Amino acid sequence: MxxxxxxxxxxxxxxxxxxxxxxxxxxxxxxxxxxxxxxxxxxxxxxxxxxxxxxxxxxxxxxxxxxxxxxxxxxxxxxxxxxxxxxxxxxxxxxxxxxxxxxxxxxxxxxxxxxxxxxxxxxxxxxxxxxxxxxxxxxxxxxxxxHNLQALEREMTWQKQIAPNPLKTYENLVMLGLFWLFNRPMTRQLLATSQHLIVRDESHNFRLDTYYIxxxxxxxxxxxxxxxxxxxxxxxxxxxxxxxxxxxxxxxxxxxxxxxxxxx
Ligand SMILES: C[S@@+](CC[C@H](N)C(=O)[O-])C[C@H]1O[C@@H](n2cnc3c(N)ncnc32)[C@H](O)[C@@H]1O
The missing domain is CATH 3.40.50.150 (Vaccinia Virus protein VP39)
Structure with a gap:
């Protein structure tokens, strides 16, 4: 990292x-x-x-x-x-x-x-x-x-990506897909049970490894x-x-x- x-x-x-x-x-x-x-x-x-x-x-x-x-x-x-x-x-x-x-x-x-x-x-x-x-x-x-791991866990579901504007929904879903792709083999289970975790989030186009707690x-x-x-x-x-x-x-x-x- x-x-x-x-x-x-x-x-x-x-x-x-x-x-x-x-x-x-x-x-x-x-x-x-x-x-x-x-x-x-x-x-x-x-x-x-x-x-x-x-x-x-x-x-x-x-x-x-x-x-x-x-x-x-x-x-x-x-x-x-x-x-x-x-x-x-x-x-x-x-x-x-x-x-x-x-x-x-x-x-x-x-x-x-x-x-x-x-x-x-x-x-x-x-x-x-x-x-x-x-x-x-x-x-x-x-x-x-x-960075707050509780909020990340809540944010990284497809339901949270739904926006009034369909284009925005599409964009959000692409970002969600990229998130899971960049963080393979991380699972939802790991996200939910960790006290702290290093993830590649979308900031600066996934160019940073970031500690969430x-x-x-x-x-x-x-x-x-x-x-x-x-x-x-x-x-x-x-x-x-x-x-x-x-x-x-x-x-x-x-x-x-x-x-x-x-x-x-
Ligand atoms: C998200 S930027 C924030 C920059 C600035 N504090 C601001 O609020 O605009 C994080 C900054 O922390 C610096 N940084 C990261 N790890 C560091 C470390 N171990 N020692 C010193 N600086 C570090 C980076 O180089 C970067 O400039």
Whole structure:
């Protein structure tokens, strides 16, 4: 998965796509408002910064901003995009699995937006969480999004592809067929019983291997080193209080806000 994903994120068409994005997603906008009064004293690490979509919103507000990406091409695009801006930014090539260029306890706010954490294996995801815990200060906010396996399971049936417009139905069914083709020999049974799974979904025309996880499993994964976990649907500013809420099975991406556990 590693080669396919890193090759995709280095490709010119993909870099250009991310470099022209500029709006915050609703959950991100909500977090910015929630933290706004603290941001001027915060050192922020923006992981998997891509083309700098989030940098333009957060960098002017924080005390110190560092954006990293393992794609050198993305980093170059950011450096170009922000070369003449009036606020300070720093962009570096770094892999989230190895943040050795940063010292322990360096950051107050760490962002890994737009599901950037989902492009590594399960073991590497756990390494990333360890690295975040190491470079974040006690009480550091960690805000990220991830693909939701509950919603994928619900989405990948032919019944869900029926749309009022027959052409749209046809298009949806073709995509569904491609999904099952690209993910052979995966079965519905595996989709229904896995806690987390790597799949080839339609994003960037099936050019990425993507990690999907159930929300309850994600909360469990965070539980050892992070606390105060809140979950947001990516399209909403309302956090989800009830783990059984219907939206948990509908929203293909979920945002998680948590804090690095403070010592007692
Ligand atoms: C879906 S894009 C999101 C880009 C940007 N954060 C945004 O919201 O527009 C995911 C980004 O994460 C980066 N990425 C994926 N795995 C990474 C890793 N292990 N270390 C650092 N960056 C990574 C990719 O290169 C890509 O730029």
């Amino acid at each position: 590693d080669d396919r994903n890193s090759t995709t994120y280095a490709a010119a068409d993909i870099v250009n796509y991310y470099a022209q994005l500029n709006r915050l997603q609703p959950a991100e906008a909500d977090i910015l408002e929630r933290l706004r009064h603290q941001l001027p004293t915060m050192k922020m690490l923006d992981m998997g910064v891509g083309g700098g979509r989030t940098a333009q919103h957060f960098a002017p507000l924080v005390q110190q901003y560092v954006g990293i990406d393992y794609s050198a091409e993305m980093v170059t695009a950011c450096q170009k995009r922000f070369s003449t801006c009036s606020y300070a930014t720093r962009f570096e090539t770094a892999d989230a699995r190895d943040l050795s260029q940063f010292e322990d306890n360096s950051f107050d706010f760490i962002l890994f937006s737009f599901n950037g954490i989902d492009y590594v294996s399960h073991g590497d995801r756990l390494r990333i969480l360890q690295e975040i815990k190491r470079v974040g200060k006690q009480g550091c906010y960690f805000f990220f999004s991830s 159930r929300a309850a499993q994600q909360v469990e994964q965070l539980s050892q080193d992070f606390s105060q976990v809140e979950i947001y649907p990516w399209q909403s500013t309302e956090s989800i209080a009830d783990m059984d809420a219907a939206i948990m099975g509908r929203d293909l991406w979920l945002y998680y806000l948590c804090r690095i556990e403070t010592a007692n």
